[in-house]
Amino acid sequence: MYQTLIPFHSIIRWLLVAGVAYCLLKSIIGIATKLPYSKLDNIVRSATSAISHIQLIIGLILYSKSPIVAYFRTRGSGGLRVDDFTFFGIYHIAFMILAILLITIGAAKAKRAVTDFDKHYHTLWWFGFAAVLIFLAIPWPFSPFVSRPYLRFY
Amino acid sequence: MVELFKTKFARLKVIAFLEGISFIILMFVALPLKYIWKEPWLVSNIGMVHGALFVLYLLSIIQSKIELRWANGKTALAMLLSIIPFGTFYVVGKMIPKIDNEAKTKS
Numbered sequence: 001m002y003q004t005l006i007p008f009h010s011i012i013r014w015l016l017v018a019g020v021a022y023c024l025l026k027s028i029i030g031i032a033t034k035l036p037y038s039k040l041d042n043i044v045r046s047a048t049s050a051i052s053h054i055q056l057i058i059g060l061i062l063y064s065k066s067p068i069v070a071y072f073r074t075r076g077s078g079g080l081r082v083d084d085f086t087f088f089g090i091y092h093i094a095f096m097i098l099a100i101l102l103i104t105i106g107a108a109k110a111k112r113a114v115t116d117f118d119k120h121y122h123t124l125w126w127f128g129f130a131a132v133l134i135f136l137a138i139p140w141p142f143s144p145f146v147s148r149p150y151l152r153f154y
Numbered sequence: 155m156v157e158l159f160k161t162k163f164a165r166l167k168v169i170a171f172l173e174g175i176s177f178i179i180l181m182f183v184a185l186p187l188k189y190i191w192k193e194p195w196l197v198s199n200i201g202m203v204h205g206a207l208f209v210l211y212l213l214s215i216i217q218s219k220i221e222l223r224w225a226n227g228k229t230a231l232a233m234l235l236s237i238i239p240f241g242t243f244y245v246v247g248k249m250i251p252k253i254d255n256e257a258k259t260k261s
Contacts, residue, residue, distance in 0.1 A: 049217075053210060053213060056206075056209065056210070056213075057206045057210060060202075060205060060206040060209060061202060061206060064201075064202040064205070065202075097209070100213070101213070101216070104213050104216060104217050105216060105217075105220060107217075108216070108217045108219075108220035108221045109220055111221055112220055112221055112223070
């Protein structure tokens with residue numbers, strides 16, 4: 001289970017990053033140039049929200065099966081210094097759940113908004129804060145906290 | 155089946171229903187197995203599934219609150235019902251269809 005889900009978690013991450021990046025760029029362009037909110041924006045926004053929920057489910061299952069998290073639990077409190085164990089035991093899950101909450105709220109608010117400007121505006125702020133959290137909490141190869149390869153197949 | 159997942163209400167219904175089922179299996183099958191017959195294997199599996207569905211359910215409720223403009227009381231009730239056995243079946247049966255009709259008449 002753990003071994004098969006890790007590659008999915010790694011690949012779906014790119015879909016999510018692409019979706020959030022598209023929504024953010026489009027909302028900035030939309031506000032700057034008064035571009036109308038297109039049908040594609042609608043599709044990408046709701047798809048990003050749905051993908052984030054799928055990623056959350058996979059992530060929670062991984063969290064319950066992860067040997068790193070299991071060790072983190074038995075080790076007890078070793079301070080909040082960021083190493084592999086605190087990163088996946090606390091920071092990754094906390095930041096990501098918060099980010100998905102922001103994406104969910106933002107997507108719903110943008111859907112509910114009436115004017116095109118409001119739709120762009122809600123997307124910009126809610127997805128913007130979510131993007132910062134996601135960027136910090138993904139274990140990029142260049143991350144100062146914990147690094148993992150760009151794509152993991154094992 | 156495909157049609158079922160196209161509307162927000164249907165997705166919320168499916169998630170709420172599965173959340174309720176997993177909670178009942180956890181409460182009335184898995185926990186007795188663990189604490190009376192000392193068989194913890196079902197708790198670790200169903201517990202994980204139920205935990206994931208519970209988080210997904212709360213997110214869906216928040217989404218519905220904003221998209222459908224639920225009152226705060228209604229949202230709180232829907233959230234509280236998820237920690238009572240059989241509670242989400244009430245949400246599926248009584249709360250969501252009403253909202254569906256409201257949404258139809260509003261738009």
